[in-house]
Amino acid sequence: MINKFLLSGFLLGGLFINAQTINETYAKTKKDGKIGINTDIPTRTLTIKNSDDNAGRPPLRLVNTPKYDANVGGAMDADLGGNRQSNNSYFDYRPLVVDNVGDVYRGFPITNNTSFITLTVKNVSGDYIQEFDTGIDYDKYTVTLMSYAFKLPSVAGKMTMLVSQVSAPSKEKGGKYYSRVAPPTVKLEGTSGGNWKLSADYDNMNVESFAFNDATGPTEKVNGTWIITLLIAPKEVVNYIEIEQDLRGSNRGAVSGEASTKLNRLLNQISQY
Known part of the structure; x- marks a missing residue:
């Protein structure tokens, strides 16, 4: 499964997304219809590359963004191709997720996951x-x-x-x-x-x-x-692993050895938000 991060975590927490590894020679021939910010070789419709002066900081900030429920009860710019619904609920909204090279996708509704x-x-x-x-x-x-x-x-x-x-x-x-x-x-x-x-x-x-x-x-x-x-x-x-621990006949013990290694690997993985 693609390792994805919630965009909200990316924006608020300052997560650093690794730069893309690009075949520049080939990418130069595929620039039509693409816009680049801080890059001459955009690889998506919009590609934003962080600048050296902004290293370690998110390359994108949204200011005065309305809350999700601000549109409840009225269509939003329907004449411009916007939302035509007269009533919205939280389930109508989906978070954006970012993979480990920075590509953005539409994610699952958060509250619908479980x-x-x-x-x-x-x-x-x-x-x-x-x-x-x-x-x-x-x-x-x-x-x-x-x-x-x-x-x-x-x-x-x-x-x-x-x-x-x-x-x-x-x-x-x-x-x-x-x-x-x-x-x-x-x-x-x-x-x-x-x-x-x-x-x-x-x-x-x-x-x-x-x-x-x-x-x-x-x-x-x-x-x-x-x-x-x-x-x-x-x-x-949902991340799932099986771990096994031998107590050698005792009624006490703790996760250790290979089981501990597997457990910590999972805990580190789910902590990357």
Whole structure:
């Protein structure tokens, strides 16, 4: 992926963009329709080369630039080919990004890069979901599991609860129901060419209902609801690495060696803004 910087960071933070390596002999034959400032060999429609006197400072400054929301509620120079919309929102604006030779591109809307999705899956088999297809393309998006909750169903005239299955600790003691509930196993996984999939389950547990004041009577298996919140972002705007550390049987440790090198490389990369 091209290493890009937000133009706002370039303007305000004084980032130094490396000069282009130009084949001047060839570039001289491609100057038609191009304008150069501080250069006789423009390589784009407008090329601005920083001067020696301005070294270390941004070569471009915008003065009295209106805020993005100044155009909300009225078209801006529509008769001159400008914005024809009568109402704008922040999502209508895109930042400019600059690659490592200074070329400027239109970027993604900042607030559209990441989103939260709350997924409610009703009437599952008891408490069990197996590889539920989220419809989110694994190759295009990075997805993170943020939170989850399991909701017991409401059954008229009955009480519902998670109870242990056969071969697990008994669900009855002294004629009263009880259950030992361990944290559920919730997994989010995917493979190239497919979608992200969810699995969730309380191991060795069932969701059952029984009549009030009748702890020894028959029970009925019922179905519950999972409520799962996901964080989603395009993969091209998310850096991803895998690091591995061997604790050699200890319960304490720290990232070190090759893992530390990989981690610091990533941290340095995402700090270049």
